[in-house]
Amino acid sequence: MHFIQPIPTIRRDGDGVVILDQTCLPQRTETRCLATLAEVATAIRDMQVRGAPLIGATAAYGVAIALTRDAGDDALEHALHTLAATRPTAVNLHWALGRMGARLLPLAPGARAEAAWLEAEAIRLEDQETCAAIGTHGLALIESVAARRPGPARVMTHCNAGWVATCGAGTALAPVYAAHARGIAVRVLVSETRPRNQGLLTAWELREAGVPHALIADNAAGLLLARGEVDLVITGADRVAANGDTANKVGTCLKALAARDAGVPFYIAAPFSTLDFACPDGGAIPIEDRAADELLCVAGLDANGQPATLRQAPADTQVLNPAFDVTPARLIDGIITERGIAAAGALRELFPAEEGAR
Numbered sequence: 001m002h003f004i005q006p007i008p009t010i011r012r013d014g015d016g017v018v019i020l021d022q023t024c025l026p027q028r029t030e031t032r033c034l035a036t037l038a039e040v041a042t043a044i045r046d047m048q049v050r051g052a053p054l055i056g057a058t059a060a061y062g063v064a065i066a067l068t069r070d071a072g073d074d075a076l077e078h079a080l081h082t083l084a085a086t087r088p089t090a091v092n093l094h095w096a097l098g099r100m101g102a103r104l105l106p107l108a109p110g111a112r113a114e115a116a117w118l119e120a121e122a123i124r125l126e127d128q129e130t131c132a133a134i135g136t137h138g139l140a141l142i143e144s145v146a147a148r149r150p151g152p153a154r155v156m157t158h159c160n161a162g163w164v165a166t167c168g169a170g171t172a173l174a175p176v177y178a179a180h181a182r183g184i185a186v187r188v189l190v191s192e193t194r195p196r197n198q199g200l201l202t203a204w205e206l207r208e209a210g211v212p213h214a215l216i217a218d219n220a221a222g223l224l225l226a227r228g229e230v231d232l233v234i235t236g237a238d239r240v241a242a243n244g245d246t247a248n249k250v251g252t253c254l255k256a257l258a259a260r261d262a263g264v265p266f267y268i269a270a271p272f273s274t275l276d277f278a279c280p281d282g283g284a285i286p287i288e289d290r291a292a293d294e295l296l297c298v299a300g301l302d303a304n305g306q307p308a309t310l311r312q313a314p315a316d317t318q319v320l321n322p323a324f325d326v327t328p329a330r331l332i333d334g335i336i337t338e339r340g341i342a343a344a345g346a347l348r349e350l351f352p353a354e355e356g357a358r
């Protein structure tokens with residue numbers, strides 16, 4: 001059964017794209033047209049689109065949008081550099097731009113725009129297939145939990161690695177959706193994911209899909225793991241280094257530590273486009289620092305149901321806001337990819353270098 005996104009996270013519309021604006025979720029579902037390179041770069045930087053695979057696809061469309069106006073060498077280089085500078089950690093962005101550059105640079109300018117749209121569309125469609133395959137492979141983990149004990153399989157996740165973060169079913173949530181579609185009882189524990197609260201997107205997705213779940217405060221994860229109330233942890237990833245060290249949303253590493261201490265298996269779900277074989281280990285992964293206001297303010301609806309932002313601490317409060325952390329390979333029980341599940345650090349067995357992996 002193929003997962004169909006309730007609202008496409010990105011789709012071509014003439015010489016531009018229409019995105020689902022994630023800064024409005026979960027309060028409102030609004031789409032937004034992106035018609036220029038600058039609008040695409042802003043959408044990625046400001047997280048109107050977010051999630052590693054979706055960032056990559058959006059960047060690919062951004063190149064197509066730019067080349068539709070000017071397909072010369074300088075314009076192509078400018079588009080690639082502008083988009084590459086938007087967010088540093090998710091390697092899917094750089095993977096997609098590398099793929100676009102390799103496809104387009106050898107072409108005559110007159111042939112580039114059409115080829116760029118085709119390549120962007122191919123990246124989007126491939127991501128749908130990739131998510132589906134991750135779902136199939138991850139399903140086996142949920143099935144084995146379901147076979148071991150009565151009641152729903154209790155899966156903890158962090159951040160949002162569901163359909164809104166991709167062009168398909170998601171990464172970490174793809175196995176959950178696959179289980180739910182097959183009638184396997186599953187209950188997802190969703191951590192809030194301060195400061196940007198991507199867990200609210202996960203809770204919204206699961207609610208819309210009718211998948212039982214509970215939103216938890218980030219700091220509740222350790223207690224729930226220690227009390228034996230979690231069977232399996234699955235999170236997404238933004239970059240997996242060659243040795244299996246994995247960057248994901250800040251807070252992931254604490255969950256992996258608590259899971260290991262409690263004897264709960266901890267898995268990462270990530271496609272090939274998230275694997276960075278050129279990056280030796282987690283210490284070499286660039287970690288994005290984001291604006292202080294992400295911690296100092298909260299966004300939501302006011303008493304009248306209108307969108308509002310509240311400042312919860314003085315604007316000059318000193319803040320550190322690393323958006324990601326690195327979970328060492330030793331804490332990861334496996335990485336669920338579109339080609340199967342590999343031990344962290346053994347990804348080359350699924351993606352041999354001779355196939356052209358970075």
Ligand SMILES: CSC[C@H]1O[C@H](OP(=O)(O)O)[C@H](O)[C@@H]1O
Nearest residue numbers: 050051052161165236237248249
């Ligand atoms: C499907 S990977 C999603 C990945 O993206 C998140 O980052 P962000 O919300 O900053 O784009 C996070 O690390 C998730 O695991």
